Amino acid sequence: MSDEIGGKIKALVFDVFGTVVDWRSSITREIKSVGKRLGVEANWEAFADRWRAGYHDGMQAFRDGTDVWKTADQMYRDRLDLLLAEHSITSLSEPETEHLNRAWHRLDPWPDSVEGLTKLKSKFVIGTLSNGNVGLLVNMAKYGGLPWDCVFAGELAGSYKPDPKVYLMATNLLGLEPHEVMMIAAHNHDLIAAKKTGLSTGFVARPDEYGSGDRKPDLHAAPEVDVAASDFIELATKLGV
Amino acid sequence: MSDEIGGKIKALVFDVFGTVVDWRSSITREIKSVGKRLGVEANWEAFADRWRAGYHDGMQAFRDGTDVWKTADQMYRDRLDLLLAEHSITSLSEPETEHLNRAWHRLDPWPDSVEGLTKLKSKFVIGTLSNGNVGLLVNMAKYGGLPWDCVFAGELAGSYKPDPKVYLMATNLLGLEPHEVMMIAAHNHDLIAAKKTGLSTGFVARPDEYGSGDRKPDLHAAPEVDVAASDFIELATKLGV
Numbered sequence: 001m002s003d004e005i006g007g008k009i010k011a012l013v014f015d016v017f018g019t020v021v022d023w024r025s026s027i028t029r030e031i032k033s034v035g036k037r038l039g040v041e042a043n044w045e046a047f048a049d050r051w052r053a054g055y056h057d058g059m060q061a062f063r064d065g066t067d068v069w070k071t072a073d074q075m076y077r078d079r080l081d082l083l084l085a086e087h088s089i090t091s092l093s094e095p096e097t098e099h100l101n102r103a104w105h106r107l108d109p110w111p112d113s114v115e116g117l118t119k120l121k122s123k124f125v126i127g128t129l130s131n132g133n134v135g136l137l138v139n140m141a142k143y144g145g146l147p148w149d150c151v152f153a154g155e156l157a158g159s160y161k162p163d164p165k166v167y168l169m170a171t172n173l174l175g176l177e178p179h180e181v182m183m184i185a186a187h188n189h190d191l192i193a194a195k196k197t198g199l200s201t202g203f204v205a206r207p208d209e210y211g212s213g214d215r216k217p218d219l220h221a222a223p224e225v226d227v228a229a230s231d232f233i234e235l236a237t238k239l240g241v
Numbered sequence: 242m243s244d245e246i247g248g249k250i251k252a253l254v255f256d257v258f259g260t261v262v263d264w265r266s267s268i269t270r271e272i273k274s275v276g277k278r279l280g281v282e283a284n285w286e287a288f289a290d291r292w293r294a295g296y297h298d299g300m301q302a303f304r305d306g307t308d309v310w311k312t313a314d315q316m317y318r319d320r321l322d323l324l325l326a327e328h329s330i331t332s333l334s335e336p337e338t339e340h341l342n343r344a345w346h347r348l349d350p351w352p353d354s355v356e357g358l359t360k361l362k363s364k365f366v367i368g369t370l371s372n373g374n375v376g377l378l379v380n381m382a383k384y385g386g387l388p389w390d391c392v393f394a395g396e397l398a399g400s401y402k403p404d405p406k407v408y409l410m411a412t413n414l415l416g417l418e419p420h421e422v423m424m425i426a427a428h429n430h431d432l433i434a435a436k437k438t439g440l441s442t443g444f445v446a447r448p449d450e451y452g453s454g455d456r457k458p459d460l461h462a463a464p465e466v467d468v469a470a471s472d473f474i475e476l477a478t479k480l481g482v
């Protein structure tokens with residue numbers, strides 16, 4: 001079944017935060033380093049989780065119609081300002097705060113990401129399809145050596161996944177039928193929405209995304225997902241690369 | 242002056258047809274090969290030039306308000322159908338005609354393009370900023386090994402260069418000030434429009450773009466252009482790579 005699927009697929013579009021990069025370890029490391037320098041003690045993993053939650057809250061406010069569309073950069077900055085105030089961190093200059101906010105542009109890829117993407121790129125067009133903004137995704141690719149052919153983001157449709165128009169924006173820009181494009185994610189809710197929109201779907205398990213935090217990862221693909229793999233290298237094999 | 246400019250620039254966006262790829266030789270080769278197979282004789286360089294003119298005419302019709310926005314794929318297909326009929330070529334199947342139209346996705350880079358872009362990529366974000374559609378540009382990059390960090394096109398703004406909103410779309414998506422982005426082109430009209438919009442500008446001479454055709458290349462940069470080079474490798478040197 002996988003060979004058959006791999007044969008009709010022309011492009012793969014990837015969720016990024018959690019699927020391609022390990023945001024929680026990277027963000028915790030950066031904020032912990034700032035805390036240490038300033039002599040502040042805190043649960044920095046919890047800081048990272050709450051910072052991340054600002055992104056989800058910002059997107060939900062847009063979906064609910066209670067806020068305008070914002071870039072990930074803006075949503076992270078809004079939450080960062082609140083968290084810094086709450087931790088009584090007031091000594092950072094504006095450039096220092098902005099540099100810290102850009103920690104989301106400096107996220108480490110999972111160990112298999114670059115090798116797996118490079119393999120997949122030999123057979124397929126590979127691109128992002130993230131709710132992060134384009135500039136963030138481009139800078140992250142430079143930082144981590146992610147070899148994208150193209151960078152697509154909810155920003156290009158003025159919305160966020162799981163809005164169907166975000167998935168269709170990518171397939172239309174590529175000039176492909178939805179089923180010729182496979183959405184790759186570690187999150188079943190993203191894949192189920194992509195599938196409903198007509199895309200093919202591939203699940204990659206990222207059991208460590210949330211570390212010891214409250215949120216639990218999807219350990220297995222939902223039944224309607226077309227292909228499931230333990231990492232990008234196994235995904236390449238399953239797609240006939 | 243160039244070192245100073247290279248220091249403040251963060252991203253380079255490139256015109257593609259003529260600046261990065263040699264469309265005329267590539268298109269002439271493909272259409273000549275089809276003509277030979279079908280036993281048709283014609284001036285195939287002139288065919289290529291008239292096919293290319295369909296793209297310029299289509300964009301002008303949009304600017305004049307006499308036609309809707311179209312992808313480059315559509316504009317090339319419209320003109321191809323006319324040219325095939327004029328040459329009494331009626332034996333191509335629909336898939337064969339569509340494959341021929343996709344010749345614009347299979348354009349050879351100029352000899353210095355891949356090496357020069359690879360050098361420039363080590364210091365700058367590099368992307369397209371073309372009036373070609375995204376899918377065409379992505380496929381062309383795969384075909385020619387063009388190592389773009391991102392693929393921007395007039396399509397993302399629903400317009401064509403030299404509309405200022407196309408240049409500003411790219412700088413906004415990158416999260417950069419216009420002057421931090423340098424437009425690179427072999428065509429002064431493109432650079433002058435980018436400059437008026439606030440971008441930095443770099444000219445690269447492509448004296449062979451139009452071959453022996455009627456259209457004449459810009460051999461030298463316009464006075465307002467910031468940097469001029471004979472190819473992408475010299476451009477890299479001039480920008481401090």
